[in-house]
Structure formats: C-alpha cells, structure tokens
Amino acid sequence: MTYLEYTVKRVPSGLAKVLYVNWALVVLLVAVASVGFIMLYSVAGGALRPWAEPQMQRFALGLAAMFMIAFVPIWFWRNVAALAYGVSLLLLIAVEFVGEVGMGAQRWIDLGVIRLQPSELTKITLVMALAAYYDWLDPQKISRPLWVGLAVLMVLAPAALVLSQPDLGTALLLMLGGGAVIFAAGVHWAYFASVLGLGTAAVTLVMASRGSEWQVLRDYQYRRIDAFLDPSIDPLGAGYHINQAKIALGSGGWTGRGFMQGTQSRLNFLPEKHTDFIFTTLAEEFGFVGGLSLLVLYALILIFCTASALKQRERFPALLTVGITASFFLYFAVNMAMVMGLAPVVGVPLPLVSYGGSAMMVLMGAFGLVQSAHIHRPRGRA
Amino acid sequence: MSRPPRESPETGRRMTRRLAVIGGLQAAAMGTLLFRMRHMQVEQADQFRLLADENRINMRLIPPVRGLITDRDGTVLAGNEQNYRVVVVREDAGDVGAALRRLARLIPLDPDAIAAIEAEVMEHRPFVPVTIAERLDWEEVARIAANAPALPGITPEVGLSRHYPQGEVFAHNVGYVGPVSERDLEDLDAPDPVLQIPGFQIGKIGVERHMEETLRGEAGSRRIEVNAVGRVMRELDRQDGTPGQDVRLTLDAGLQRFVNARLGGESAAGVVMDVASGDLLACASSPSFDPNLFVRGISRQDYNALLEDPYRPLADKTVQGLYPPGSTFKMVTALAALEAGEVSEEERVYCPGYMDVGGRRFHCWRRGGHGRVDMASALGESCDVYFYEMAQRAGIDRIHAMAARFGYGTAFDLPVSSVSEGLNPSREWKRARRGADWMVGDTINAAIGQGFVLGSPLQLAVMSARLASGRAVVPRLVHAIGGVEQEVPEAPPLELDPAWLRLIHRGMADVSNDRRGTAYSSRIVAPESRMAGKTGTSQVYSISAAERAAGVREQEDLPWNRRNHALFVAFAPVEAPRIAVSVVVEHGGGGSTAAAPIARDIVLQALHGGLPPLSAYPEPQRNRIETMQQELRQRLMSAAEGGTGGRDA
Structure with a gap:
C-alpha cells in the first residue's frame, strides 16, 4: 500500500492526528505508571528519592517519545522494521563482546549517553519484523513449511543470543511474543499443536529418563532443574526471596496494611522491592483490592489495544498491535505469577511499575507504535 | 508495484478468530492470577500475616534484678552495683581504630586490646554494640562523656553486676555468681530462657546457688521490631519482669x-x-x-x-x-x-x-x-x-x-x-x-x-x-524470703x-x-x-616410737x-x-x-x-x-x- 492509498482512505494528517490519538490508552498508561510512582515512593520509606523521582522523569521522557513515534506514519515503521531488526541482532551480538555484566548476565551496552539493554529493544523489533514479514508475505503461502520456517528462524536467532547472556526469562518472552504474532498471522494451528506436543514429549522424556539407564542429562543438571522449579529446596538462595514475597503478598489481606505500612518491604525482608518484586509491596499495602485494581488497569490496556487491532484492515498495524499487546501481557503475567510463586523467578519486571529506565523507554516506544497504528488507520469513506 | 491482494474477507475473519483465541488465553491467565491472589490474600491472609509478624517481631528478654542477700539486720552481703562499661558501635564510629586510640588516652587500654576489639567489631553487623571495657570508675565515665564529640560511636553504658561488699567474710555462706556454664544448663530439666542471655550470671556455690530460683526472679520481655538484617527498629511493647526476692539470712x-x-x-x-x-x-x-x-x-x-593453699580457703x-x-x-x-x-x-x-x-x-x-x-x-x-x-x-x-x-x-x-x-x-x-x-x-x-x-x-x-x-x-x-519471715518450728x-x-x-x-x-x-x-x-x-x-626416740615429744x-x-x-x-x-x-x-x-x-x-x-x-x-x-x-x-x-x- 502506498502513501497515496492511505491518504485516499482519509488517514488523519497534520494536527488532526492529535484528535485520533487513543487517549483512553494514554490515560491508562499514566494511571499504571502513577501506581508505580506511589509504590516507589512507599518503598523508599516515603521519599521521592532514590526511585520515584527518576521514574517520573523517565516516564515523562517516555510519554514524549511515545507521541513522537505515534505521529510518524505507520508505513514508515513498516519500512524500517527489517532494518531495526537487523540492528538489534547486531547489538545482541555486540553485547556478547562489549556488554557490561549486570546481575550476573551480560545485558547492558554503554552507548555513552544511555545504557542500552539490547534484549529489551529486541522484544519490539522482533514483533515489528514479524508483522512486516507477514504483511509482505502472500497470505496463500503463510502456512507453507518454508515460510513458517523462516519466521521461526527470525524468532530463534535473537532468542538464542539472549539465552546465551544468559537470560532465560527474556528469551522465553521473545519466543512467546514472536509465537503470538505468528499465531495471529494465521499460520496453521497444526504447527502450534505439534510444537506443543513435541515440547511436552521432550520434557516428559528428559524428566522420565531420570534415574534410568538411558538418563539424558547429568544428575547435577537435574538438580538445577529442581531448584529452578521449586526454589524452596534452596532456602538460602532464591527460595528465601520467593518465600518473603509470598508472605508480603499474603499478609496484605483484603485491603492491605495501609500505605507505607507494609512491614515486609519497609523492613527490607523483600528482595528487589523496587524492581521485580514491587507488586508484592502493592499487594501488601493495598491488599487484594489494590492488586485487583492494577490487574484491571492492565486488562483495560489489553482490551483497548486488542480493540484497536481488530479495527485494523491492514496486516502490519494489526499484527504489530497484537504482538506488542501480547508482549506487554507476558511481561506482567509472568511477573505476577513469579511473585505469587506460580512461576520460577526469572527476573521479569512489572511493566510501567517496576523501577528501571531501559524497560520503561522501550515499552513507551512500543505503545508509540500502537498509537501510530491507531492514528494512521484509514477511517472509511464516510 | 503489484502484489497479490493482502486482505480478503477470509483472512480478516481468521485473524479475528485468532485474536479471540489469544484474548481468551490472556483472560484465562489473568483469571488464574486473580484466583491465586484471592486465595493467598483472603483465605491464607491470617497465616501470612502471622509469618510476616514472626519475621519482624523479636522477643528480647530483660534480665531480672537479682534479689539481695542481707544479714539478719539488713546489712547487705550480696548486692547489685552499677557497672559502667563503654561500648563502640561500628557504624557510628566510622574509623573504629582511630576512635579507640583516642579512647586509650582516657582509660587504660593497651594496643593488643584495641586490636582485639577492632577484630571483634568487624565480626558483628555494623549496628551491634561491642563492649570495650567494663567496671570503669565514675571519673573514667565522666572523662569519656566529656570527650564524647571526639569519640564518635563510643558510649558509656550502665548495667548491674553482683557485688559482695563484705568481701571474704561471707564468701562461703553467701557464695558467688558466675557465668552460666554448659554444665549448669545440663543440670536443669527446662532451663529458664533467661540463662541464655549473654553475660547472665547464676549462683555457683552457697546461698547464691542453693536459693538461685528465689534470688533470680523472672525475666521481663520486650517485643521489638527488627528489619531483615536484625537491626532494631522500635520497641513494640515491654513487659517488666519480676525482680528476684531478697533473702535475709540469720547471720549477724x-x-x-x-x-x-x-x-x-x-x-x-x-x-x-x-x-x-x-x-x-x-x-x-x-x-x-x-x-x-x-x-x-x-x-x-x-x-x-587458692586451690593449692594447704589451708584450703x-x-x-x-x-x-x-x-x-x-x-x-x-x-x-x-x-x-x-x-x-x-x-x-x-x-x-x-x-x-x-x-x-x-x-x-x-x-x-x-x-x-x-x-x-x-x-x-x-x-x-x-x-x-x-x-x-x-x-x-x-x-x-x-x-x-x-x-x-x-x-x-x-x-x-x-x-x-x-x-x-x-x-x-x-x-x-x-x-x-x-x-x-x-x-x-x-x-x-x-x-x-x-x-x-x-x-x-x-x-x-x-x-x-x-x-x-x-x-x-x-x-x-x-x-x-522477700520480707516474709520463715517460720521457726518449735524444736x-x-x-x-x-x-x-x-x-x-x-x-x-x-x-x-x-x-x-x-x-x-x-x-x-x-x-x-x-x-x-x-x-x-x-x-x-x-x-x-621411732620419733619418740628421736626426740619428738611435743x-x-x-x-x-x-x-x-x-x-x-x-x-x-x-x-x-x-x-x-x-x-x-x-x-x-x-x-x-x-x-x-x-x-x-x-x-x-x-x-x-x-x-x-x-x-x-x-x-x-x-x-x-x-x-x-x-x-x-x-x-x-x-x-x-x-x-x-x-x-x-
């Protein structure tokens, strides 16, 4: 589709774009971020420093970036998708060599001005690239093995690089986010069924072989798997943290212990209380009501994004919106499951709430793309 | 530039279906999260609240004041005297060594002792007070207090310790107290938790030992809130113990x-x-x-x-x-x-x-x-x-x-x-x-x-x-005992x-x-x-007979x-x-x-x-x-x- 075709279909242009911004989504994002500010203020013992204030500045910066990206026509983003994907792959490779070690993994790359986390960036560029790929691909060929294989390769390449950092959590999120785009594009369900089936079979086989003569992995590898699945067998390490997180969450009760009254976070029993485990502070201080409220805000964001995607008549904006929405969902679902003890601790922040610059900027950029898709949707002929 | 048509009603419908599936999965996942959250925060809330309190609330025992032992007229044979000691807190002292060397100009403290204290200070968390010296006299305490600005993190404290004002005169009857030993604990079926307080002393011999329970009293307790590393944040409440009962002996x-x-x-x-x-x-x-x-x-x-003295003191x-x-x-x-x-x-x-x-x-x-x-x-x-x-x-x-x-x-x-x-x-x-x-x-x-x-x-x-x-x-x-005269049964x-x-x-x-x-x-x-x-x-x-012969007569x-x-x-x-x-x-x-x-x-x-x-x-x-x-x-x-x-x- 060309620019001409877009304009013919009355795509908003100029200042009129402002009217077509998905303002409800903006309000929701500000609301969620505000929850983050309040919690960061609380975990700092009732102080803007060291977390709440920088987080506000970053969010303001993120909002500005979002609007800038939103006002750029969506086809521009489609056209640069392949380039962006290529650049993030290169950055992922670069981080192997010049990356700074943080939290036990090579994740950061210092560009002087900002410290970049290429794996965060890749979450968006992968979705962009896949959306552009399926936009370009003839719908008739979508389910052909060759073209499916190419898409899978596009997902696996960055996932493998991220896994080698090692960052299992992000690698899984990349695969699931990419998978969501491939699924939404309409690839035959048999591929997904077989992947699911094969995966289940492989895991079953590996675990079942334990203790038998044809044991696949070594004993110590099994023990690592055990510790990964059940942190309580490692009570001094991860087990301690997840235990304290569950105590904080559970002790909140219906309405919580009150703002800044959470003993678990205030007395430092909670690990990473301002980043990955911030949800437990929320749940401790505002209880089930507080946790439910945040979950409702997240659900509304999902609903508005999905609604926007459904209205799209073009494949690229639709798939891009779906992919970003799915990634966003995976972020908070995995984080919450983690702090509730439903999933292993993999180091995934709570989107827009956890303290952290890189994730926040990337996420706001992604919502910029969603907004761009929303704004530049052709509005019928009326 | 010509491409095959991208959109057809069929592909459009398929995407809608797929989005419905994705939305359904997301809803199911969020439902699970919500259910789990409700289960933990509503049904198990009390249990977790208890665990949170166990985390943060510690009990500290307050040692009871030991009862006095007096003679029949009330003269104190075993009393409690104020014991001035000086402690150092690492996080307040900054350079512990320098502070100790300055302190050494005020009270006797040799370099070996300074080294030992420095080593001990580093073994504890930075907010734990470590005793530098005990039984200071009032002048030394006053000197330390006067020089407080030059001695960051060093503070005099006062505690009670057993004192026998009559010295050796009543050593055998009244006895003495000493630190709780492993053997003392073994001898007891259910040792009073107060015995675990570091530095607590119990009767070793004499009345001090045989009337230990009467003299000891009962420990009070403080409920304190601590953070994850054990620092005391505040005192929640305090229950005073019962001081030991005074024992008046028949001795004059x-x-x-x-x-x-x-x-x-x-x-x-x-x-x-x-x-x-x-x-x-x-x-x-x-x-x-x-x-x-x-x-x-x-x-x-x-x-x-004392052991080798032939007069067996x-x-x-x-x-x-x-x-x-x-x-x-x-x-x-x-x-x-x-x-x-x-x-x-x-x-x-x-x-x-x-x-x-x-x-x-x-x-x-x-x-x-x-x-x-x-x-x-x-x-x-x-x-x-x-x-x-x-x-x-x-x-x-x-x-x-x-x-x-x-x-x-x-x-x-x-x-x-x-x-x-x-x-x-x-x-x-x-x-x-x-x-x-x-x-x-x-x-x-x-x-x-x-x-x-x-x-x-x-x-x-x-x-x-x-x-x-x-x-x-x-x-x-x-x-x-405790002011209550003991009955004298008629012989x-x-x-x-x-x-x-x-x-x-x-x-x-x-x-x-x-x-x-x-x-x-x-x-x-x-x-x-x-x-x-x-x-x-x-x-x-x-x-x-032999000695008699040798002249030993008397x-x-x-x-x-x-x-x-x-x-x-x-x-x-x-x-x-x-x-x-x-x-x-x-x-x-x-x-x-x-x-x-x-x-x-x-x-x-x-x-x-x-x-x-x-x-x-x-x-x-x-x-x-x-x-x-x-x-x-x-x-x-x-x-x-x-x-x-x-x-x-």
Whole structure:
C-alpha cells in the first residue's frame, strides 16, 4: 500500500492526528505508571528519592517519545522494521563482546549517553519484523513449511543470543511474543499443536529418563532443574526471596496494611522491592483490592489495544498491535505469577511499575507504535 | 508495484478468530492470577500475616534484678552495683581504630586490646554494640562523656553486676555468681530462657546457688521490631519482669566479721548458733577468699593459688570440714551411760592414767591419772578413763543412738554447698563399710570421740545447742524470703531427764570455771556471761616410737599437718543459755590452748553485741586481752574498708 492509498482512505494528517490519538490508552498508561510512582515512593520509606523521582522523569521522557513515534506514519515503521531488526541482532551480538555484566548476565551496552539493554529493544523489533514479514508475505503461502520456517528462524536467532547472556526469562518472552504474532498471522494451528506436543514429549522424556539407564542429562543438571522449579529446596538462595514475597503478598489481606505500612518491604525482608518484586509491596499495602485494581488497569490496556487491532484492515498495524499487546501481557503475567510463586523467578519486571529506565523507554516506544497504528488507520469513506 | 491482494474477507475473519483465541488465553491467565491472589490474600491472609509478624517481631528478654542477700539486720552481703562499661558501635564510629586510640588516652587500654576489639567489631553487623571495657570508675565515665564529640560511636553504658561488699567474710555462706556454664544448663530439666542471655550470671556455690530460683526472679520481655538484617527498629511493647526476692539470712554481719578476724587466718572454723531458734549467727571458715574475684572472672593464677593453699580457703570448713570430735564427744558418752541406767551422778571411777581392755592398754591424756572422779569432774578435767568405763557400760549401740540425737550423721538442710553428714559409726556401719565386726576397742575410742566418729563444726555447735536447751534444735540460715519471715518450728524435746542435763551442764561449767577445768584459763568472770564448754583435742597422727626416740615429744615438734586438731564447744550464759559456739582450729595443737580462747572471745562478743568490757576477763589476762582487742579492732576496721572487695561505684 502506498502513501497515496492511505491518504485516499482519509488517514488523519497534520494536527488532526492529535484528535485520533487513543487517549483512553494514554490515560491508562499514566494511571499504571502513577501506581508505580506511589509504590516507589512507599518503598523508599516515603521519599521521592532514590526511585520515584527518576521514574517520573523517565516516564515523562517516555510519554514524549511515545507521541513522537505515534505521529510518524505507520508505513514508515513498516519500512524500517527489517532494518531495526537487523540492528538489534547486531547489538545482541555486540553485547556478547562489549556488554557490561549486570546481575550476573551480560545485558547492558554503554552507548555513552544511555545504557542500552539490547534484549529489551529486541522484544519490539522482533514483533515489528514479524508483522512486516507477514504483511509482505502472500497470505496463500503463510502456512507453507518454508515460510513458517523462516519466521521461526527470525524468532530463534535473537532468542538464542539472549539465552546465551544468559537470560532465560527474556528469551522465553521473545519466543512467546514472536509465537503470538505468528499465531495471529494465521499460520496453521497444526504447527502450534505439534510444537506443543513435541515440547511436552521432550520434557516428559528428559524428566522420565531420570534415574534410568538411558538418563539424558547429568544428575547435577537435574538438580538445577529442581531448584529452578521449586526454589524452596534452596532456602538460602532464591527460595528465601520467593518465600518473603509470598508472605508480603499474603499478609496484605483484603485491603492491605495501609500505605507505607507494609512491614515486609519497609523492613527490607523483600528482595528487589523496587524492581521485580514491587507488586508484592502493592499487594501488601493495598491488599487484594489494590492488586485487583492494577490487574484491571492492565486488562483495560489489553482490551483497548486488542480493540484497536481488530479495527485494523491492514496486516502490519494489526499484527504489530497484537504482538506488542501480547508482549506487554507476558511481561506482567509472568511477573505476577513469579511473585505469587506460580512461576520460577526469572527476573521479569512489572511493566510501567517496576523501577528501571531501559524497560520503561522501550515499552513507551512500543505503545508509540500502537498509537501510530491507531492514528494512521484509514477511517472509511464516510 | 503489484502484489497479490493482502486482505480478503477470509483472512480478516481468521485473524479475528485468532485474536479471540489469544484474548481468551490472556483472560484465562489473568483469571488464574486473580484466583491465586484471592486465595493467598483472603483465605491464607491470617497465616501470612502471622509469618510476616514472626519475621519482624523479636522477643528480647530483660534480665531480672537479682534479689539481695542481707544479714539478719539488713546489712547487705550480696548486692547489685552499677557497672559502667563503654561500648563502640561500628557504624557510628566510622574509623573504629582511630576512635579507640583516642579512647586509650582516657582509660587504660593497651594496643593488643584495641586490636582485639577492632577484630571483634568487624565480626558483628555494623549496628551491634561491642563492649570495650567494663567496671570503669565514675571519673573514667565522666572523662569519656566529656570527650564524647571526639569519640564518635563510643558510649558509656550502665548495667548491674553482683557485688559482695563484705568481701571474704561471707564468701562461703553467701557464695558467688558466675557465668552460666554448659554444665549448669545440663543440670536443669527446662532451663529458664533467661540463662541464655549473654553475660547472665547464676549462683555457683552457697546461698547464691542453693536459693538461685528465689534470688533470680523472672525475666521481663520486650517485643521489638527488627528489619531483615536484625537491626532494631522500635520497641513494640515491654513487659517488666519480676525482680528476684531478697533473702535475709540469720547471720549477724558484725559477729561473723569478728569471728573471721579472730580466727586470724588460721585454718579454722567457728560457728555461733542461737540455742532456742537454731539461727546461725556466725558461720565462719578461715582462711577465706574474695568472691568478687569470681564474679569478674578469676585469673588462672589466682585460682590455682587458692586451690593449692594447704589451708584450703575454698572449702567451707564449717559444714564440710570433718574432724574427730575428741573429748567434746564425752557428753554423748555420758548421756548414753546415764540413759542406760548404768551410772549414777555420784558414782566415782578410779583413774590410774590408763585402762586395760581386751589386752590393750588405753591411756588417759594425763599419764599420772585423775584419781577418783565423778561425772562432773570427769567432764571438767576431761578424764579419759572415766569415759572408757562409761562407754563399756553403755555399749556402742546406745552411744550411736545418743550421738544421732545430737545431730551426728545428719546432713542439716541448709542452703549452702556440701553440707556433710559426718560419721556416726555403728556395728552395721562397720560391717558394711569395713567388713569387720565392731571391737570393744572401737567403743573405747568412740567414747572420747576418736576412732571412726567424725563431725563438722556445725554439728558440734548443734550438739552444744541441744545440750544447752535439751531440745532437738535445728540450725537454720534463712531468716526471711522477700520480707516474709520463715517460720521457726518449735524444736521437739530430746526427752532426756533434766537432772542428767543439769549434771552435764555442771561438768561443762567446770571446764572453764573450775580451777581444775581444762579451759580454766579461758574463763569468763562476768557472772552474767559465764560459759560452759568442753575442750577437745583430736589426734591426727600418732607419734611413733621411732620419733619418740628421736626426740619428738611435743606437738610443736611435728610438722603442721600432723599436729592435733584443737576443738572447743560452748554455750553461754551457763544459767540461761542463749548461744552455742563451736571452734575448730585445724592442727592447732590442744583444744584448751588453741580453741578455747577463741571461743571465749566469740561468746563474749556475741553476748555483748560488740567487743566486751575487759572486766569480763580474768584480772591477770586483762593487759594481754587489751592489746589483742586493739589489734582486732584495727584488723576489723581494715577489713571493713578493704573488705568491700572493690571500688565504690
């Protein structure tokens, strides 16, 4: 589709774009971020420093970036998708060599001005690239093995690089986010069924072989798997943290212990209380009501994004919106499951709430793309 | 540029379906999260709330204030003194080494100690106070307080520690406290949690140990909120404990101090007892030791010195020292014979200086013999032959029974350590323990308190109190607990004919009042204070024929530890006895020369409640006594000063 075709279909242009911004989504994002500010203020013992204030500045910066990206026509983003994907792959490779070690993994790359986390960036560029790929691909060929294989390769390449950092959590999120785009594009369900089936079979086989003569992995590898699945067998390490997180969450009760009254976070029993485990502070201080409220805000964001995607008549904006929405969902679902003890601790922040610059900027950029898709949707002929 | 059509109604519908599936999965996942959250926060909330509180709330015990031990008039024998110590907190001090070196200019602190403290400080979390020095005096504390700005993180603190203001005088009765040892904990079925408090001290010997529960009280507790690394954030509430109860003893501080001084560092013991109530007014074992040394942690060198001292300062000789009672046992023999009806008051026995029994010759202490003696004069002059005769008439069974009535073989229930039951031998005892039959010679020996009979100074005092009162007086040491007077049960009568007791009293009065009495030189002339007594000299070692040939004739020729023990038992005043006294001087030579003079001074001191007038002493002795009293007065005064055993707080 060309620019001409877009304009013919009355795509908003100029200042009129402002009217077509998905303002409800903006309000929701500000609301969620505000929850983050309040919690960061609380975990700092009732102080803007060291977390709440920088987080506000970053969010303001993120909002500005979002609007800038939103006002750029969506086809521009489609056209640069392949380039962006290529650049993030290169950055992922670069981080192997010049990356700074943080939290036990090579994740950061210092560009002087900002410290970049290429794996965060890749979450968006992968979705962009896949959306552009399926936009370009003839719908008739979508389910052909060759073209499916190419898409899978596009997902696996960055996932493998991220896994080698090692960052299992992000690698899984990349695969699931990419998978969501491939699924939404309409690839035959048999591929997904077989992947699911094969995966289940492989895991079953590996675990079942334990203790038998044809044991696949070594004993110590099994023990690592055990510790990964059940942190309580490692009570001094991860087990301690997840235990304290569950105590904080559970002790909140219906309405919580009150703002800044959470003993678990205030007395430092909670690990990473301002980043990955911030949800437990929320749940401790505002209880089930507080946790439910945040979950409702997240659900509304999902609903508005999905609604926007459904209205799209073009494949690229639709798939891009779906992919970003799915990634966003995976972020908070995995984080919450983690702090509730439903999933292993993999180091995934709570989107827009956890303290952290890189994730926040990337996420706001992604919502910029969603907004761009929303704004530049052709509005019928009326 | 031409491409195949991208959108068809079919592909559009498919995407909608797929989005519905994705949306459904997301909804299911969020439903699961919500369900899980509700389960934890609503159904398990109480459980997690409890865990959160367990996390943050710690109990800290507040050690109770230990009860005081006082004498019968309230003079403090064991008290609690304020103990100033100085502590350092690393996070406040910054450079701990520099702060300590500055502190070393104010209080004595050598470089090794500084290094040790620095190492200890680094072992703890930065907010944990570490003790630098203890038992500072007030001036040192003031110096530290005045220089506080130059000593960041260093603060003086005050605590309580046990203190024995009377020093060594009451070391054996009162005992001392010390840190809780593994053994102390093992001995208890359910140790009080307060014992786990670092630095907590419990009674180790004496009243401190035996009345530990009473004195200790109950710990209070503080509920405090701590953070994840254990730093105390605030106190939630506090429950004060119950202080230990004060224990008032029957002892008389002034009298015991006098007895201790009068024993004068000899290896000796002196007991003073109220004949009616059984109150122990003084119970002194000499030499003694400073219990404050043990509270502070005695050095190995000091401890070894105490252990190796031949005079055994650590032993409480009043209750655990066992001695053959010697002639002081003769009253028992006499009463056994009287009760058996084998002798009358007037009957005289001829003493040629020896008696042959069963082919063996038993000598009287006076080789020339006493001639014809009746019971009173036999006691007064301590004629052995008379009692050899009485013992044979009464027989060992009656002697054993009579000795038991006077407290031999009984470990009295006193709250002090190692109260001994002594030894009251019988036929059964000898068969069981020695595997031999009782011989008539054993009876002869027993008659004069030699052979197997053993008694402690406490038992000697009990015997004379019972002789004086005719009742089975039981010694007691505790007057009141927590201000509540302990009941004194009326002592049951011994069921001895008053006439016999009068006879014994007369004989004992003769000992120190009759010209021929063995302790006549230790008589009291003041008529209202005259005492009745009995000397005893118990043989520790028989001078062998070879030694006799080599010229060893007298006790003085023997080494100290082979000389005879000197004993004296007494009660006074003769007509209406109030107090009973026993004195044992280990290897002191003879009862009349070594023990009786001490006993007389103690009796006078006890009856007068202070140093007695010289007129109570026989005329010719007054000059000598006056000198001695002056010396004693000085010793008592220096004891009262130095005896506080430490600086004043």
